[in-house]
Structure formats: structure tokens, C-alpha cells
Amino acid sequence: MRFKLLSYGFLLAAGPALAARFYSDDPLDREPPPRDASKAVRRKISDYYDFFQQTFAAPGQQHPKGGPPIPAQAVNTLGEPMDGAWYTKRHYYRPMTVQELVDGPGNRNPPSTDGKWTVVKAKSEGVTPGFEFIDSQKRRYVLKFDPLEYPELATAPDVLVSKLFHALGYWVPDNYIVHFTRDQLVLGPDVELYDAKGKARKMTERDVTELLLRVPKAKDGRYRGGASLFLKGKPLGPYKYFGVRKDDPNDTVPHEHRRELRGLSVFCAWVAHDDSRSINSLDMLVSEGGLPPHIRHHLIDFGSTLGSASYGPNSPRSGFEYVFSWPPAIKQFFTLGLWVPDWAKAKYPPYRSVGKFESRRFDAEGWLAEYPNPSFTNRLPDDGFWAAKQVMAFTDEQIRAIVKTGQFSDPEAEKYVADTLIVRRDKIGKAFFARVLPIDRFRIEAGRLAFDDLGRRHGLTRSAGFRSDDEYAVAWSVFDNNTGARTAIPGASSLAVPESSAEYLACEIHAGEKQKAVTVYVRTADRRVVGVERGWQ
Amino acid sequence: MHFLVILLWAALDFTALAQPQSRVQEIEQARDEKSRKLEPDNPSMFEARLIEIKDKKVIERITAGIGGVRVKIGGMPTGSGFAVGPDYFRNDLARGKLTVNAGLTASTARWLRYYAGVSLPSFARDKLFWDGNLVHRDYNSLNYYGPGPDSEKIRRTNYRLEDSAADTILGVKPVKWLRLGGGAGYQWVNTGPGRNNRFASTDTVFRPAQVSGLDRQTDFFRVGYFAQVDYRDNPLGARSGGFYSLRWDNYDDRNLGRHDFRRMDLEAQQFIPFFNKRRVIALRARTVQTYTRSGQSVPFYHHASLGGGDDLRGYRPYRFNDANMFVMNAEYRWEVFAGLDMALFADAGHVQTARWKFRANQLESAVGFGLRFNARNSPFMRIDVGFSHEGFQVFVKFNGIFNQRVLASSAAPHLF
Numbered sequence: 001m002r003f004k005l006l007s008y009g010f011l012l013a014a015g016p017a018l019a020a021r022f023y024s025d026d027p028l029d030r031e032p033p034p035r036d037a038s039k040a041v042r043r044k045i046s047d048y049y050d051f052f053q054q055t056f057a058a059p060g061q062q063h064p065k066g067g068p069p070i071p072a073q074a075v076n077t078l079g080e081p082m083d084g085a086w087y088t089k090r091h092y093y094r095p096m097t098v099q100e101l102v103d104g105p106g107n108r109n110p111p112s113t114d115g116k117w118t119v120v121k122a123k124s125e126g127v128t129p130g131f132e133f134i135d136s137q138k139r140r141y142v143l144k145f146d147p148l149e150y151p152e153l154a155t156a157p158d159v160l161v162s163k164l165f166h167a168l169g170y171w172v173p174d175n176y177i178v179h180f181t182r183d184q185l186v187l188g189p190d191v192e193l194y195d196a197k198g199k200a201r202k203m204t205e206r207d208v209t210e211l212l213l214r215v216p217k218a219k220d221g222r223y224r225g226g227a228s229l230f231l232k233g234k235p236l237g238p239y240k241y242f243g244v245r246k247d248d249p250n251d252t253v254p255h256e257h258r259r260e261l262r263g264l265s266v267f268c269a270w271v272a273h274d275d276s277r278s279i280n281s282l283d284m285l286v287s288e289g290g291l292p293p294h295i296r297h298h299l300i301d302f303g304s305t306l307g308s309a310s311y312g313p314n315s316p317r318s319g320f321e322y323v324f325s326w327p328p329a330i331k332q333f334f335t336l337g338l339w340v341p342d343w344a345k346a347k348y349p350p351y352r353s354v355g356k357f358e359s360r361r362f363d364a365e366g367w368l369a370e371y372p373n374p375s376f377t378n379r380l381p382d383d384g385f386w387a388a389k390q391v392m393a394f395t396d397e398q399i400r401a402i403v404k405t406g407q408f409s410d411p412e413a414e415k416y417v418a419d420t421l422i423v424r425r426d427k428i429g430k431a432f433f434a435r436v437l438p439i440d441r442f443r444i445e446a447g448r449l450a451f452d453d454l455g456r457r458h459g460l461t462r463s464a465g466f467r468s469d470d471e472y473a474v475a476w477s478v479f480d481n482n483t484g485a486r487t488a489i490p491g492a493s494s495l496a497v498p499e500s501s502a503e504y505l506a507c508e509i510h511a512g513e514k515q516k517a518v519t520v521y522v523r524t525a526d527r528r529v530v531g532v533e534r535g536w537q
Numbered sequence: 538m539h540f541l542v543i544l545l546w547a548a549l550d551f552t553a554l555a556q557p558q559s560r561v562q563e564i565e566q567a568r569d570e571k572s573r574k575l576e577p578d579n580p581s582m583f584e585a586r587l588i589e590i591k592d593k594k595v596i597e598r599i600t601a602g603i604g605g606v607r608v609k610i611g612g613m614p615t616g617s618g619f620a621v622g623p624d625y626f627r628n629d630l631a632r633g634k635l636t637v638n639a640g641l642t643a644s645t646a647r648w649l650r651y652y653a654g655v656s657l658p659s660f661a662r663d664k665l666f667w668d669g670n671l672v673h674r675d676y677n678s679l680n681y682y683g684p685g686p687d688s689e690k691i692r693r694t695n696y697r698l699e700d701s702a703a704d705t706i707l708g709v710k711p712v713k714w715l716r717l718g719g720g721a722g723y724q725w726v727n728t729g730p731g732r733n734n735r736f737a738s739t740d741t742v743f744r745p746a747q748v749s750g751l752d753r754q755t756d757f758f759r760v761g762y763f764a765q766v767d768y769r770d771n772p773l774g775a776r777s778g779g780f781y782s783l784r785w786d787n788y789d790d791r792n793l794g795r796h797d798f799r800r801m802d803l804e805a806q807q808f809i810p811f812f813n814k815r816r817v818i819a820l821r822a823r824t825v826q827t828y829t830r831s832g833q834s835v836p837f838y839h840h841a842s843l844g845g846g847d848d849l850r851g852y853r854p855y856r857f858n859d860a861n862m863f864v865m866n867a868e869y870r871w872e873v874f875a876g877l878d879m880a881l882f883a884d885a886g887h888v889q890t891a892r893w894k895f896r897a898n899q900l901e902s903a904v905g906f907g908l909r910f911n912a913r914n915s916p917f918m919r920i921d922v923g924f925s926h927e928g929f930q931v932f933v934k935f936n937g938i939f940n941q942r943v944l945a946s947s948a949a950p951h952l953f
Contacts, residue, residue, distance in 0.1 A: 023559045032561045035568055043578050046587035076560070194594060195629065199601065206632060244571075246578040252567040315875065316813035329874045336881065337816055337871025344812035356813075 020481050022504065022521065026530045027076040031084030031250075034294035040247040040285060043237040045278050050240075051371055054277075055324055060242025060256035060374035072259035072383050077521070077531040078442075079259070079382065081169070085250060085296045087260040091167040092393040098401045104163035106174035111135040111227050116186045117143075122193045122203055129211050130225070133185065140230040143178070144303060145215035145223070147311050152353035152413075154303035154310045155226035156406030160417075161271050161302035163402045168267050168390055169260065171298040174229040177407045179222045182212060231298060233284035239297050240278050242374040248283075248295050256374035259383055264299075265376035266387030266432065269367035270424055272357055274318040275304035276369050276376075306417060307348070307355025314356045316343055320363070323370050351413040359423035364388075364431035381435035381536035388432035389440055391425050392458050399425070429458050436536045437516040439472075439509065442529040449474075449495045449507055449520060449529075472509050478502040479521060500524060513537065602626070609640060611935060615845050615854040616680060618645030634660060647732065649675040666718075669705040674698065678733035680855040683743055684837065686887045686899050688857060690927050695731030696739035698838055700724055708763075719762040726754045728838055750836025755793040761786035769808065773915035774937060776814040780806040788839065798835045798860075799828040806939050819868040819880075821939050823848070826892050827860045835860040841888065843901070846932030849884045851903025851925025859888035863895055868938065870909070878909040878916070882938075884923070901925065907938070 053059055063069040074081055081087045090096060111117060115136025123130035123142065130144040146154050159175045166172050185208055193203035217223055241261060245251040255261050268276040280301045287293040303310040309318075320343035321328050331339045346361045365384070369376060394402075400418045408414035438455040454460075476492035479485075481504050489505075492498040497505065505524060510517035514535075521531030557563035580588060590596065601607060602624070609624035624640035639653035656668040678695040682688040701724070708718025728751070730738040745752040763784045769775035782804045790796040802825050809818040825841035837858065843849045844856025848864045864886030870878050885902040887895075905923035909916040921932045 023557070023563070025559045025561055028560050032564050035572065039575070041577060043580065044588045044592075046580070046584045046591065049580075049584040049587050199598070210633070246574075246576050248578075249568050249572040249575060252564075252571050316815065317872075317875065321874075323875045325874070329877075332871060332873040333879065337869070337879070340812055340816075344815045346813065348813075 021479075021484060022077060022481055022523065022530050027078045027080070028082050029076070029089075031082045033291055034085060035249040036292035037248050037250060037285065037295050038293040040236055040245070040283075040295055042235060045238050045240070047277075047279050050278050051323070054241075054371040054373060055322065058372065058374070060378075061254055062256075062374070063378060069380055070257055070378070072262055072380065072386075073257040074253040075259045078529070079386065079532050079534070081258070081260045085294060086171075086258065087169045088171075090169045092390040095393070096167060098398055101163060101167050101398055102401055102405055104166040104174065104405075105172055106229065107176075109139060109174060109229050110176045111139070111141055111178055112137045113180070113184065117141075117180070117184055118186055118188045119203070119208055120188045120191060122191065122207075129214055131208075131211070132230075134188075141176075141227040142230070144226045144228070148214055148216055150308075150312060150352050150355075151216035151218075151224065152406070152408055153308045153313070153355055155224060156353060156408055156417075157271070157306040157308055158226045158228070158301070158303040160402055160404075160406035161273070161305045163405055164271060164394075165267065165299055165302070167394070167402075170264075171296055172302075173231055173298065173300055175302075176227045176229070177405075178225050178227045179218070180225070181222055182209065226303065228300075231282065231284050231300075232288065233286035233296065236283040236285055236295060238278040238281045239283050241376070245283070245295065250294060256378050258375065259386060261375035262379040262383040263387030263390075265367075265369070265373070265379050266364070266384055266391065266428060268369060268376075269319070269362075269364055270391050270421070270428055271302075271305045272307055272314070272319050273302065273305040274314070274369045275301075275309075276373065277371065280304075307357030309355065312355075313348075316346060316348070316356050317341075318356065318370070319343075319367050320361075322368055322372060349413070349416050351410060351416060353408055353410060353413045354417055357417065357420055359420045359427070362424050362427055364424070364428040381432070382534040384432040385436045385438065385534065388428050389438070389454055392429040392433075392454065394425060396422050426458075429454075430460055433458075433460055434537075435516075436534050437509065437511055437513070437518050439518060442520050442532060444497060444522065444527045444529065447497055449497060449522070451520075472511050475508045477506045477508070479504040479506040497522060497527065504530070605637075609642060612642050613644050613648055613650060614676065614679075615847075615932075616646065616678065617648045617676070620644035620648070620650075622650075634658075646678055648677060649673075664710055666708045666710065666716075667706070668720075669703075671701075671703050673701040678731045680736075680853065681731075681739045681743075681748075681837070681858065682856055684748060684840065684859050684888075685890060686857060686859070686901070690853075690856070692742060693853075694737045694739040694742045695733045696838075697729040697731055699727040699729065700838075704759075706761075714766055714768045716765040716767070717763070719760070721758075721760045724757045724759065726756065726836075726838065728754055748837045749834040750796060750838060753793060754836075755796055756791045757796075758789045758791055759786055760789075769806075770814075771914055774909075774911060775806075775808045775819070775939075776817050777808050777810040779808065780804070780939075790833075795833060796836045796839075797830065797833045798839070800835075800839070801826045801828075815872045817868075817870045819866075819870060819939065821864075821866040823862075823864050825862045828892070829860075843886050843888055846921055846930075846934045847936075847938065849886055849901055849903050849925070850882065850905050850921050850923025850932060851884070851930060852901065852923070852927055853930065856927075857888040857901065859890055861889045861892050861894075863887060863889075866939070868907075876911050878911060880907040880909065880921075880938075881905075882907060882921070882923075905929075909937075 076082055083089055112135045117133040117135050119131050119133050121132040123132065130142060132140060132142050134140050146152055155177055159177055162172045162175045187203060187205050187208055191203040192200050193207055194200055212223055215223060239245065240255060242256045243254055282298045282300045283295050284298060285293050286296045307314050320341065328341065342361055346358050348356050348358055399421050403414055403418040433455050439451045439453050441452040443450050474493050474495055476489045476498050477486040478489060478500060486506050489498050503524060505522045507520045508517050515537055517535045519533040520529055523530045557566055605625050605627040607624050607626065608621060610621050613620040620642050622640055622642035626638050628636040630637060634657060636656045636658055642650045651673040654670040658666050677697040679698055681694050681696050683692055702722055704720055704722030706718055706720030708716050710716050730740055740751060743751060761784060766781040769778035769780055784802040786800045788798050804823040806821045827835045829835060840858040840860055841862035842855045842858045843862055843864055844852035845854035866882065866884050868880045868882040870880045872878050883904045885900045887899045887901055903923045903925040905921060907919055907921040910918045916937050917935065919934050919938065923930050
């Protein structure tokens with residue numbers, strides 16, 4: 001009998017170990033080197049199928065009804081996405097200079113005007129006319145244009161919003177505004193063109209000329225276009241906002257739970273990117289930096305942002321309602337239109353270069369894309385805060401500098417866009433900071449736990465929901481890394497890190513609203529903040 | 538028993554050994570597991586078909602046909618039933634400057650239409666347009682209720698209209714919103730007994746003294762002029778702007794000398810948007826006035842008609858006919874969602890023998906509601922339900938309610 005008990009006791013002690021909350025390599029800053037994904041093949045997505053699937057089928061894993069929500073994944077223990085194939089920590093984490101922001105993903109490879117641009121392909125995707133060309137430096141670009149009656153409407157946002165998304169951490173193409181005359185273009189040999197009837201034929205110089213008849217021409221005879229430098233690598237088609245890519249060994253986290261995709265909803269709200277559908281993303285197989293061929297996930301095509309729909313101004317509904325949604329449709333149907341949604345009363349600017357972009361009725365939390373994107377609908381308050389803190393990292397001056405890259409010919413239009421972005425930025429900060437305790441950048445300084453109160457930093461402390469002083473309720477406890485149990489440390493209620501022989505300490509901080517408490521985990525061995533956990537309202 | 542417990546825990550302990558010891562290891566384990574299950578990321582069969590349809594431009598090819606030959610559905614007046622036929626259409630000739638169109642349409646009511654046209658939609662630096670058309674129509678059962686505002690619903694008859702015409706127009710576009718021009722043509726007309734046995738033939742119910750042109754037909758040489766002002770935001774689905782049109786046509790009876798007349802068509806459309814164009818008041822007024830000298834009359838087949846899905850929507854198609862006509866339409870439209878607008882409408886109008894005699898107490902009126910299904914901001918189908926003192930009518934149409942053709946904007950526009 002004793003043997004039995006002893007042996008059971010031994011087995012219990014040596015039995016299945018509980019997964020540790022923290023590992024010695026936490027928090028990871030970068031994803032581990034990717035695995036070889038060279039067997040992945042190009043895939044296509046049907047735009048219509050995608051739209052109807054997202055609108056009526058709700059694909060992907062949603063938060064369980066009545067159960068605890070599914071926290072964001074693909075993050076380190078601080079709650080930050082790791083640098084890698086989806087995302088790179090940039091402006092918020094390492095403030096960029098105005099020049100770096102303006103440069104965006106490159107800004108050093110504009111199409112060379114030393115020689116002709118050789119048209120090599122007619123553009124077949126998207127709603128605006130265009131083609132692909134190779135410059136004298138053998139660089140390949142996609143050239144897109146504005147709608148005839150709305151000069152700058154699509155090309156300006158395509159450039160300036162790409163800079164914003166780059167600073168926000170995403171992989172984006174290197175976009176340029178170009179001005180050129182007809183004789184800058186020559187047609188390459190054997191370029192095929194699909195006419196309006198779907199018939200393939202050889203493209204002619206006249207086709208190039210006729211395409212240019214459909215785009216705005218400046219008084220000096222030059223055309224304005226948006227040239228997008230071809231992305232590095234081999235294109236593998238768009239990614240989806242749910243599930244994983246089945247042929248990518250590195251894609252293990254369902255996209256609807258990736259923080260950088262949940263948080264993307266906030267960034268899209270900021271710049272009115274309601275066209276943030278799969279079709280405007282692109283996976284590329286890249287081999288660089290000594291890494292094996294792996295898939296990098298890009299956002300592309302920002303011509304339908306800032307109130308533009310690329311072919312004209314966007315619908316005033318955009319951002320406020322899905323293209324189709326039962327509740328508003330039913331209301332409209334049965335009230336004979338007497339129910340007037342708030343967005344229908346919005347006022348828009350008189351500039352033809354700016355679409356339906358405004359700030360007064362902008363609802364940061366309620367903003368909607370064209371369809372119920374599963375990553376966006378899964379956004380939790382901590383996802384929102386993660387994104388909002390990055391939006392708030394842009395100063396007025398930086399926003400104005402980036403807007404300038406859109407090269408609006410009308411300074412008033414440029415000012416309007418910048419002003420609108422600034423107001424929308426502030427609304428985002430106000431909305432998402434209010435849902436959590438907006439403190440971040442935790443670190444140990446001189447034996448004390450230090451952090452930045454972003455609410456105070458951005459002047460939001462006087463608003464409802466924020467404290468007007470810097471007093472926080474603090475409670476330290478010993479944290480058992482194996483069981484997750486916390487044992488309070490009596491008297492440890494200041495930000496000073498208590499002396500303890502425990503491996504991990506936990507510090508719970510709140511500012512009066514306990515449900516918004518932030519728990520910070522400190523590893524005592526190297527006195528490093530290794531984990532952050534946020535509660536929310 | 539003791540042995541089994543040890544075995545169980547040993548198995549669990551083996552699992553424990555697989556527990557990652559670092560975050561990197563945890564991630565690598567997930568990748569290991571994924572690597573064992575890699576498979577091509579293929580779309581579902583249904584999505585694959587949709588992709589194929591897009592890539593192979595199937596819809597464009599069906600629309601364009603083979604070598605310009607395609608199947609055309611519709612294109613006949615109300616009452617024809619389902620109409621379909623081969624159509625040859627090319628707008629890529631002479632580098633896109635020349636459009637050619639020819640075809641035959643037959644309907645379930647055995648109506649026939651042959652047509653051929655050639656046009657230069659835009660030449661002389663986009664300032665001029667020209668169009669030439671030949672058409673032969675054999676509509677064997679057009680509704681006819683007799684002339685005048687007091688025609689009776691129960692006196693529904695039908696007649697056969699068989700005519701051929703050759704017309705040409707030449708126009709100028711001095712500015713984007715203005716079109717001016719004129720045209721000339723010749724029309725050969727024949728009418729006969731209606732083929733719809735459910736209703737009496739017109740010639741058995743009405744006498745030639747009542748219905749001008751019933752007994753003898755003639756040919757016409759016609760000359761016309763027009764002016765159109767169009768500043769709608771989207772001609773296919775206007776939400777703002779206006780459209781104003783004036784046409785003046787001289788019809789010269791070449792055989793009988795009894796049916797010389799002049800005809801004026803006036804139309805005004807105005808679209809008043811509010812709430813960011815998500816609500817629109819659409820107004821239209823249209824009149825046809827004819828002028829004849831003493832001893833001349835307008836033949837009944839050239840009368841203006843009212844009733845049907847395009848004007849008085851609570852009445853049957855062609856319910857009222859006479860030499861002069863006036864109609865007003867008002868619609869309140871609101872957007873339900875991007876693909877659907879709804880409308881409440883009111884129509885009023887009447888036909889008259891005498892010119893410019895509008896009598897409020899003789900107005901026929903209808904009210905109703907409609908659904909407009911949109912694709913890319915243009916309606917592709919509408920359903921209108923109209924109510925009047927004669928009952929209700931349901932119209933399913935594949936055009937806009939106020940779609941007045943802009944001359945020379947399509948392959949075969951007709952001035953007449």
C-alpha cells in the first residue's frame with residue numbers, strides 16, 4: 001500500500017507538466033526564421049464569391065456567444081505582433097523621422113525618365129484603366145490613373161495611404177506619383193490586350209493613346225499617374241481574412257485572430273479604407289536575408305481610400321454600413337425611407353480630388369468596411385487599443401508631411417485631407433483609449449515599474465473615462481508560472497518592484513475601474529517586463 | 538490495476554516531454570504540425586467556376602458574341618411577350634469610330650422586328666455624330682382602345698402594324714451637355730387586323746370615321762430637328778441633374794394627301810436629391826402635340842399613347858391614344874441598400890384630340906410603388922406596381938422609368 005501511494009505520488013510529481021505561461025525567451029520580438037514555403041502555388045479569389053461569403057456566411061471562427069472571447073493571437077507575451085511576414089514594428093515603437101515617414105517603403109525607386117517606359121502589359125484587375133511598364137532601369141511598375149472627371153482622386157490616396165500603412169507596420173508597395181507625356185511611353189513587343197468583349201488581341205500604340213484619352217490631362221499636356229513598383233518575389237495571390245493558407249507551413253494562426261489583422265480595422269477606419277477586402281492584399285514568395293523562400297503578406301491598392309472609390313467618389317454609406325446588411329435594409333424598406341441614417345446627413349468637401357471623406361460624423365468604433373470582414377468583426381478592445389496607440393503616434397506635422405506626398409494640386413484640398421485625418425485620429429484615440437486603461441511601454445526603471453500613460457500624453461486625460469491625476473491603484477503578487485496562481489504580496493502597492501525570491505511577479509494596475517486593470521508580469525531574474533494582460537469594459 | 542495506472546501516467550508523461558521548452562519551440566511545433574498537413578490552397582468548386590468565368594471573360598464573350606454575332610433578348614415594345622433573336626453588333630470597326638448593328642427579333646406573340654444600322658457616334662473631334670437606320674416591324678397585336686380620353690377599357694381591340702422605315706440623323710455636340718441636330722427618313726406603313734383572338738380586331742369595332750387611317754394607309758417622308766440638354770449625374774440611374782428635350786417632326790403623307798402633320802415632343806426631367814443623394818425626388822413632364830391643317834388628320838398609328846410601365850402605371854399598355862398627350866410623373870425614391878432602391882410614385886396624364894388643352898378633371902391618375910435593382914449605380918431591373926380606378930398593373934422592366942434615349946448614344950437610336 002505504501003508503495004502504491006509512493007509510486008502514485010512520484011507519478012503525480014513527474015506527471016504531465018502544465019504549460020508554462022512564460023518561457024525563458026519571452027517576449028519574442030521577431031518570429032522565428034520562416035520555413036521553406038516554395039511549394040506554395042498561386043491562388044485566386046473570386047471577388048463576388050468573397051463578397052457573398054463574407055456577407056452571408058460569416059466564415060472563420062467567431063467569438064463564442066456567451067463565452068469568453070478569443071484573445072488575439074500571433075502576438076508575443078506583451079501582446080505585440082512579432083516582426084515577420086505580416087508585420088514589422090515601426091513608428092510607434094521606434095519613432096520615425098518625417099523623412100522616413102515620407103519615404104515610406106522606399107521612395108528611392110521612382111520610374112526613371114532617362115529613357116522610355118516600355119508598356120509590357122495591359123492592366124486587367126481593378127476598376128481603373130492602366131498598364132504595366134518597365135523603365136530604363138529595368139524596373140517594373142503598375143501604372144494607374146484617376147477617373148477622368150476626378151483628377152487626383154485615386155492616385156493621391158494610393159501614394160499617401162501606402163506611407164501611412166508602412167509606418168503602421170504593414171508590407172506595402174512603393175508607390176509614386178508620376179507626370180509624363182504620351183511620348184514617354186512605347187509599346188513593347190507582343191503585348192496582349194483583352195478588349196471589352198473579352199477577346200485577346202495584340203495591343204497597339206493607338207490603344208495606349210486611347211487609354212490616355214480616358215484619363216485626366218493637365219494643362220501642360222502631361223498625364224498624372226500612380227506608379228507602383230512591383231513587389232519583390234513571386235505573386236501567390238491574395239490572402240483571406242479568415243483561416244490559414246493551407247500551403248504555407250508558417251501560417252499557423254487563423255487570420256481572424258491575428259492582432260495585426262484585427263487592428264487593421266482601426267487603421268482602415270482612419271483612412272476610410274472600406275475596400276479592405278481580400279482582393280486588395282497580395283502574398284509574395286520572397287527569398288531574402290538568407291532566409292528560405294517564404295510568404296510575405298502585403299496590403300496593396302489604396303486608391304479606394306480617403307473617400308475615393310477609384311472610379312469616382314465613394315458612396316456616402318461607405319464606412320457606416322456594409323454594402324448589404326439586414327437591419328438597415330429592413331428599416332429602410334418598411335419606413336419608406338423616413339428613417340434617415342446619420343451618415344446621409346454628412347457634409348462633404350467641394351474638392352473633386354477628395355471623395356466622401358469627413359470627420360464630423362466619423363464613428364471610430366462603429367466604422368464598417370464593405371463586408372463583415374471576420375478579422376475586423378473579431379476585434380476586441382485590446383486589439384483596438386493596440387491599433388489606436390499607433391494611430392495616435394502620428395503628430396499633426398507628420399500627418400501633414402505624409403499627406404503632401406499625395407501631391408494635391410489644390411493646397412486647400414491637401415489641408416482638408418490632413419485636417420480630416422487629424423480629427424479622425426483624435427476620435428480613434430478617444431474611442432479606443434476609453435475602453436481600456438491606456439497605459440503602455442512598460443519597463444523597469446531604477447527599481448520601479450514605469451510606463452507611459454498614453455491618455456495623458458495625447459491630452460485625453462480630461463475626457464470622460466480618464467483620470468486627471470497620475471495615481472494608480474497598484475497591487476503586486478507572486479506569479480506561479482506553472483499554475484498561473486497569484487499570491488498577493490502584502491504592502492506592495494507602489495510601483496516599486498518588491499524584493500522577492502519568486503521567479504515571476506505580477507503587478508495589477510487600475511485607475512478606479514477594476515475591469516480595465518492591466519496586469520504586468522515581471523521576470524525577477526533579469527528584472528524585465530515579460531507579459532502584459534489587459535482588461536476592458 | 539497498479540500496472541495500468543503506471544502505464545497511463547507514463548503515456549501522459551510522454552506527452553509532457555513534448556511540451557515546448559521555449560516560445561520558439563512552441564511556434565516550431567505548430568509549424569511542424571502544419572507542415573504535415575500541407576495541401577494546395579484550392580478554391581471550392583463553385584468559387585473555381587466563378588474565377589474561371591471571370592478569367593475567361595465568359596460574360597463579356599456572351600455579350601459580345603462570336604464575331605459580333607450574339608443573342609439579343611428583349612428590345613420590343615410592351616405586349617410582345619418574350620423577345621429574342623440573333624444580333625450582329627460591332628463597335629470596334631474603324632478603330633472604334635464606326636458602329637454597325639443588324640438583327641432580327643421575334644417574340645412569343647409572334648411579333649417580328651428586322652433592323653440594320655450604321656453610326657458614327659463621335660467624329661470631328663467628338664463634336665458630330667451621325668446615324669443611319671433601316672427597320673421593318675411586324676407587330677401583329679398592338680392594343681387599341683379607341684381615340685380620346687374617354688375610351689373604354691372594355692373596348693380593347695388589337696391591330697397589326699407593319700411598317701418599314703429608313704432614317705438618318707446628323708447632330709452636333711457643341712458642349713458636353715448639349716446636342717442639336719436633325720434628320721430625315723421615309724416610312725412605309727401598313728395596318729391590318731389584329732392576330733390576338735382573345736380580343737376583337739380594331740377594324741371590327743371601330744369605324745374609319747372614328748379612327749383616322751384605319752382603312753387606308755400611306756407612306757411618309759419625314760424631316761425632324763431636335764435639341765437635348767442633359768446634365769444628369771448618371772444617365773442610366775440619375776440622382777441629380779436634369780434632362781430637357783425638344784423634337785419637332787414634319788410628316789408628309791406621300792400617297793393619300795390626308796395625313797400631313799407636324800409633331801412636337803417636349804420632355805423635362807429633373808432630379809432633386811437630398812440626404813447625400815440617398816433620397817431623390819424625380820419629376821418628369823412630357824407632352825406630344827400635333828399640328829394639322831384643315832382636312833388633314835393624324836393617323837391612329839401615329840397617335841401618342843398613354844398607359845403602361847413607362848408613363849401611367851396603373852393602366853394597361855397603350856390604354857389611351859390620341860393626337861395629343863400630356864403626362865406628369867413624380868417619384869420619391871429612397872435607397873434600401875446599395876443594390877436596391879424603392880420608389881413611391883404618382884402619375885397623371887391624359888390624351889386629347891385638341892392641342893394644348895389640359896383639363897385637370899380629365900386627368901387619369903395612378904399611384905404605386907416600385908423596386909429598382911441596381912448594379913454599379915445603374916438600375917438593371919425594376920418592378921412597378923401601379924394602382925388606378927381601373928385596377929392594378931405589375932410591370933417588370935429592364936430599363937429605367939424615365940430612360941429617354943439620348944440621341945446617338947447607342948448603336949441605333951431613332952429620331953422617330
